[in-house]
Each structure stands twice: as C-alpha cells, then as structure tokens.
Amino acid sequence: MTLTEGALKLLEDAVGRDKVFTDEAVLYAYSWDSGPLSLLTLHYDKPMFMPDVVVKAETVEDVINTLNVANVEKIPVTPRGAGTSLSGNSLSVKGGILLDLTSMNAVKSINPDDRVAVVEPGVVHRALEERLHEHAMFFPPEPGSADMCTIGGMLANNASGVRACKYGTTRDWVLGLKVVLPTGALVSLGSRALKDASGYNLTQLFVGSEGTLGVIVEAALKILPCPEQRTLIIAGFRGLEEAVKAAQLILRRTTPSSLELLTEKYVETMNKVMKHFKYPPCKAVIMVELDGSQVEVEHGSSFVAKEFKSVGAEALEVYWNENDRAELWHARHHAGFTILRMFTSSEVKIKAAHIHDVCLPLSRILEYLRYAEEEASKLGISLLPYGHLGDGNLHVNWYVDTSSEASIRAAIALTKKMIEKVIELGGTISAEHGVGALRSHYVSLQHGPLLEYMKRIKAVFDPNNIMNPGKLWPEDEEDFLEQLLKKVS
Numbered sequence: 001m002t003l004t005e006g007a008l009k010l011l012e013d014a015v016g017r018d019k020v021f022t023d024e025a026v027l028y029a030y031s032w033d034s035g036p037l038s039l040l041t042l043h044y045d046k047p048m049f050m051p052d053v054v055v056k057a058e059t060v061e062d063v064i065n066t067l068n069v070a071n072v073e074k075i076p077v078t079p080r081g082a083g084t085s086l087s088g089n090s091l092s093v094k095g096g097i098l099l100d101l102t103s104m105n106a107v108k109s110i111n112p113d114d115r116v117a118v119v120e121p122g123v124v125h126r127a128l129e130e131r132l133h134e135h136a137m138f139f140p141p142e143p144g145s146a147d148m149c150t151i152g153g154m155l156a157n158n159a160s161g162v163r164a165c166k167y168g169t170t171r172d173w174v175l176g177l178k179v180v181l182p183t184g185a186l187v188s189l190g191s192r193a194l195k196d197a198s199g200y201n202l203t204q205l206f207v208g209s210e211g212t213l214g215v216i217v218e219a220a221l222k223i224l225p226c227p228e229q230r231t232l233i234i235a236g237f238r239g240l241e242e243a244v245k246a247a248q249l250i251l252r253r254t255t256p257s258s259l260e261l262l263t264e265k266y267v268e269t270m271n272k273v274m275k276h277f278k279y280p281p282c283k284a285v286i287m288v289e290l291d292g293s294q295v296e297v298e299h300g301s302s303f304v305a306k307e308f309k310s311v312g313a314e315a316l317e318v319y320w321n322e323n324d325r326a327e328l329w330h331a332r333h334h335a336g337f338t339i340l341r342m343f344t345s346s347e348v349k350i351k352a353a354h355i356h357d358v359c360l361p362l363s364r365i366l367e368y369l370r371y372a373e374e375e376a377s378k379l380g381i382s383l384l385p386y387g388h389l390g391d392g393n394l395h396v397n398w399y400v401d402t403s404s405e406a407s408i409r410a411a412i413a414l415t416k417k418m419i420e421k422v423i424e425l426g427g428t429i430s431a432e433h434g435v436g437a438l439r440s441h442y443v444s445l446q447h448g449p450l451l452e453y454m455k456r457i458k459a460v461f462d463p464n465n466i467m468n469p470g471k472l473w474p475e476d477e478e479d480f481l482e483q484l485l486k487k488v489s
C-alpha cells in the first residue's frame, strides 16, 4: 500500500514527528529479517518488503496512538522486535507501518520470591538474563538468537531453542500480558499468579500469534533459580541411526536440559571458526546438557556417557567449565549461518535456503529423515539436517541455485513432499520459527478447516485486518519459491 499524505500527518500528530521515519534508507534497513524471504529482494530491482513508514514506539501511549490511526485509516501494522525471525514474520509484506518496539526495553521488576519478572517487549533476551543472574535466577527458554532477539518477538513467535527438551517453549513461561488491541484498547491478560484456571486462556492465544492480534507492551514471565551445576557432553557417531538410538536411550531414563543433533557439514564448517575446541568430525554429533544439583548432574553425566558408549560413540568429551561450554554453545547457536561457509562468497548470493522447522515424535524421526533424503536425492538436492533432537524439532535445510529454473522447480516439489510427510507422521510444519509468510501457503495442509476458525478469531480482535496481514495464512501472494520461479523462467 502507499500511505497518503493525510494519514502520515495524522500519524506524526499522534506520536510526534521525531518517532516517525520515512527516509528510504531507514525503510530499506527494515525490509529484512534473518530468513530466506528477504534474500528474494536481491532478485528484484526494488526491495520487496519496504514498509511505508517506521514508527519507533517509546511508550504504551505511542503504541495506542499508532494503532488508533492505523485502525481508522486501515493501514497494515507490522510489530517488530529485533527482526531475527527466519520465516518473514516481521517483514512488512503489505507495506504500511512498521512498529519498532526495541526502545520499550525496561526490565520493570524482578521478584525472586514470586518467581516473576515483568518486562517491556523490547528487552533483549541476553540483557534480561544478565539482570536475572544478579538474583541467581534465569528465564529458561533460550533461542540461538538470545544475544539479539527481544522478549516481545519470543512471545509472538513462541520461540524456544536448545533448552526446550526440559523446559518447553516461551508459552510455558508467561503468566500475563498487557496488549494493545488493534482498536487501540489496552487490555491485561492472565495474572501474576503461578496457576490460573479461570476462563479461556487468552494469554496463550496471543503467544505464538506472530503479531496478528495486537501489540504486546508488557509481559509477566515465570523465572527459576539457576541450577547449581551444568555439564555438557558431546559425542560423535558413525551415523544418524546410532545418534537417534543414543538419544532414545537417554530420554527413556532422564531429561537433559538440551539434546542437540549436528550433522557432518555443520561440524565441518563450525570447526573452521572454533577457537579452542573442535567438535568430533563424525557423521552425526550429539550435544547433551544436564543441569540440576551437583550430585544429580554427576550421576547423570556418567549415565549419559555409558549409554553413548553402548551405541558405539566414536568420540566422547565432557565439559564442566562454564567458559568452555559457552564457546561450544556459541558455535552451536550460530551453526545455521556458519554453514554458509561451504559456499564461496559469489555462490552465497545465488543460493536460497528453505529453513524447515518440523517437529515429530522421536520414534518417527529416522523414517522422516530417510524419506526426505530419498526424495531430495531423486531431485538432486542435498539435505542438511540438524536441530533440537531431544524434542523432535529438526531444521532439515537445503540450498538451491536461484538462477536455475530446474533447481527451483525441484525445490518446490521437495518442499511439498517434506511438508506432507511430516503431517502424515503426526508432526507439525513449524515448532519454533512460526509460520510467518514463508510457510503461509502450507499451513492449510496442517490445519485444514480449522484455519477458518483461526481467521474468525482474528476478526474478533482485528476487524479491519490491520495486524501483520499476510502472515499465518496467505492473503494473495504466491509461495516464495513460486515467486522465484516466475523471476527466473
């Protein structure tokens, strides 16, 4: 859409000119997230996801005033935290207002006695963690983007990451929210109590809604005391079968905080950037982190090492030192980008990834991976699986040459097959990155007629469909691979 002069003036009057930006350079900077959709921009003469205007909200009133204007003028609004989404969740696919919430970044209170922290949405995960550590507390969900991503973005995406194996997702750690609805009304959802059985759980409806229902302006989060001890055990295996078997044996008897899988290409590229350590150069590598009391962790690490050996681990290391673990985790958190080192810099420009984010019952994972591998090899595509094996959430990624019609056609065929298979096996098409715009064309395969109920729920909160349109389900654009195909053929 193109914003009229009149609407822009209303917005400037409502929030103040110093918080409203229309410079092309600013709009361009906000036309990216961290996923493959933004890369499409490189194939077009004009950036694809430019908002018409950026509003940098500093207060709840700024959010209310912005939504009041947007609702009356029917302007799309895309809320945005750090823009680290991988599925185009925070891209302005319909233009309009990009509402930057990063300046609303106060930690309002930390109450270890109540086990509650109250924060504004723009607080960066790492900043919150540092504040919580002063009280010997922590907020369990930890995405790989923890150094950058905001709590608002985590709530809206229901983000998780390496600790979901034991602690679940962001959804499990939110007690209450303050939300500005698209009509400009400020509402409080949930409470500060640790349990709540009163009525429909609207708090949870907003968690994972990807900014399509309203703007979160405050969150009451559950926090926990830091565990006394943590340890990291890394083992290398001959193949995926052995690695999955080892994971199953461990999960039958204990609950690690993390149980991660890396495959050989990741290990190879990560080892190029590691300073002091190397991951074992094996076909499959498992990282297990245990936390708890000293005794518990010592006992658990012996058990895990024994089980790893019983399935023929080729390499095994146990890391007790915090700095060592931090370096190894840092490399793991950035594995999804480090993998790009397998390309030369000129190749990177013509590669498009599909970052699959499937989640399956552990017992079906090998079947899924075998199927995907077989279908991919028929189409001449190499798969690069890795991820949070402990909770069944894998990123089964691949890259294709975006200048070749044949490879894009192969990529489209493979995507559909992989998504249909995951649903057939009782899984989901996204476990942590969300639907965004990237997966919006596939969501009906999973939800079928229930999608209509979801649309009706959205209409109750957002009658003018201003909140982040083009996400969760398609509005009119084609799937991104289809768009690429048109560009190339």
Ligand SMILES: Cc1cc2nc3c(=O)[nH]c(=O)nc-3n(C[C@H](O)[C@H](O)[C@H](O)COP(=O)(O)OP(=O)(O)OC[C@H]3O[C@@H](n4cnc5c(N)ncnc54)[C@H](O)[C@@H]3O)c2cc1C
Pocket (backbone or CB within 6 Å): 033, 034, 078, 079, 080, 081, 082, 083, 084, 085, 086, 089, 090, 101, 121, 142, 143, 144, 145, 148, 149, 150, 151, 152, 153, 154, 155, 156, 157, 158, 159, 160, 161, 162, 210, 211, 212, 214, 215, 216, 217, 333, 334, 336, 337, 432, 433, 468
């Ligand atoms: C290196 C890397 C590693 C990653 N690892 C993980 C991982 O392990 N696990 C995981 O889950 N994700 C991961 N991600 C994806 C992403 O970082 C997370 O989903 C993160 O929570 C997004 O936060 P953000 O602040 O960047 O939000 P944004 O990308 O800015 O926004 C995310 C969504 O939230 C909405 N939104 C933002 N703020 C608000 C608000 N206040 N009110 C309403 N809606 C809002 C946006 O409209 C958008 O739909 C990773 C990304 C990168 C780049």
